Amino acid sequence: MSDLPSQVTIREVSLRDGLQIEEPISLDAKIELLEAVVATGVREVEATAFVSPSKVPALADAEQFAAELKRFSAPHFDVEFSALVASPNGARRAIAAGLNSIEYVVSAADSHSRANVGRGTEEATVAIADVLRIARDNEAKLEVIVATAWDCPFDGPTAPQRVLDIVTAACDLGVDRIAIADTIGTATPRRVGTLLTQVQQIIGDTPLGAHFHNTRGAGLASAYAAVQAGVTRLDASVGGLGGCPFAPGASGNIATEDLVYLLRDSDIDTGVDLDRTIEAAGVAQRLIGHELPSSLLRAGDRIGG
């Protein structure tokens, strides 16, 4: 058996990745979901994205929603709120809105990068320096997320070296965190273990996260493989909400409650309460108005779990 970490940090992404493919919901509904999510005990929440409102109408209220985050922040709560950006301009918007943790996404697959942000991988990688400068000038953290790290919806398999090149560039600049994302839900445990082990070898002490979708059923298997490979940060979404509107076939982040169940059984502490996470998944399902792909929301915890 592999040695497993004793602790894994879950970042709750329902409010960003979870909502972005859905029909827009009201600001009040988002606040209700946020309250349910914060009550689970999760310490990191990806709250929104500062991207084109015409491309992602569900997050067009990023500035308004960011203003609501203050009452869920220290000293009342011990939660770090982050926002995803795809350009230096997005980073400036996030900072202006009061965020102090930024995720900048770079697609390792060139076609996905162009479809997603209108720039190729190389140009998006060069811009890491600009985003980092904005973060540093404002005492904000910066995480670089490598998207389409295993497969591109247009080009097929992503060459691992393309991922490693982005990670190397980001680490050379001194970003605070790296995350590797299975944007379209094609990853499987062996490919996950192989790539993340390679990434570990070049990032030194930089914290490493991973992001999976359950599109082909292997999301939790991939998350567990990531943990076996030494990853201690995982993204998940209550109810399994989520997808990428620019990646055909993408659907459903791994469900936070299903992940918490699996990690608890592995004696890995997440600080997240399972019952409250199932409740938050129920809130998400009610607010969204259609059935969500969560397993625990249907089946519940096991007896004696």
Place this chain on the structure above:
Amino acid sequence: MSDLPSQVTIREVSLRDGLQIEEPISLDAKIELLEAVVATGVREVEATAFVSPSKVPALADAEQFAAELKRFSAPHFDVEFSALVASPNGARRAIAAGLNSIEYVVSAADSHSRANVGRGTEEATVAIADVLRIARDNEAKLEVIVATAWDCPFDGPTAPQRVLDIVTAACDLGVDRIAIADTIGTATPRRVGTLLTQVQQIIGDTPLGAHFHNTRGAGLASAYAAVQAGVTRLDASVGGLGGCPFAPGASGNIATEDLVYLLRDSDIDTGVDLDRTIEAAGVAQRLIGHELPSSLLRAGDRIGG
């Protein structure tokens, strides 16, 4: 990384475990599903169960369906058909119907055993000898399946020693195969690895299989953990059909197409064609008349897979 086996045998269980919780379908419909399943290239098919027709009406036609298997058998096809039984009488029925591969199920959890077959675990274990005698007298193979190996729907966690005791008894008698079953879909990879490693240590060369349900989302993660622990036989069901009518909350065997996708990506040969398995899942969904929980049936293979 663990060493993975180069080959895994998938046993297709849609026609038994897949159908048993569903409204009964016609003999013609079962034959159509069987044709689709055999076309996938799978080498082992759990065809039916010889159990109480009043308890499992969906399999009340076991004798008639068994008669149809002959034209799918050698020399035309290289497929082994098996049937599940829960008593010596069931074994006699299976033999009389022409089956030469029998699965005898023993619940490791006493309450589940009594609810399922009206006998406790000890009594069911003692009967292995009777079932084996029937098999040997008729040159049939015998596999012992240990059900509720991780959790009981009534009692909670199953003590691992209860599983090991059944396995020891079966191996001492010289049965042909052992399988360990997560009957109610509560298993998670770490608990799977721990128990199956213990089982491996006592069974010698007896082939070991595992059976998972995806009820709590961890079915594929558990199957991969089983393979990492050295298991080379896995049950799966096209479309993710399946469940146990006597185990509240149980739903959905792991989907064959999702498993084939994951194993292919791990360079593990199954001899099963992915496209034809997705087709068979589509046939199952049409015949059953409601949406099945398969991921690949919705999302398809990845580009360049």
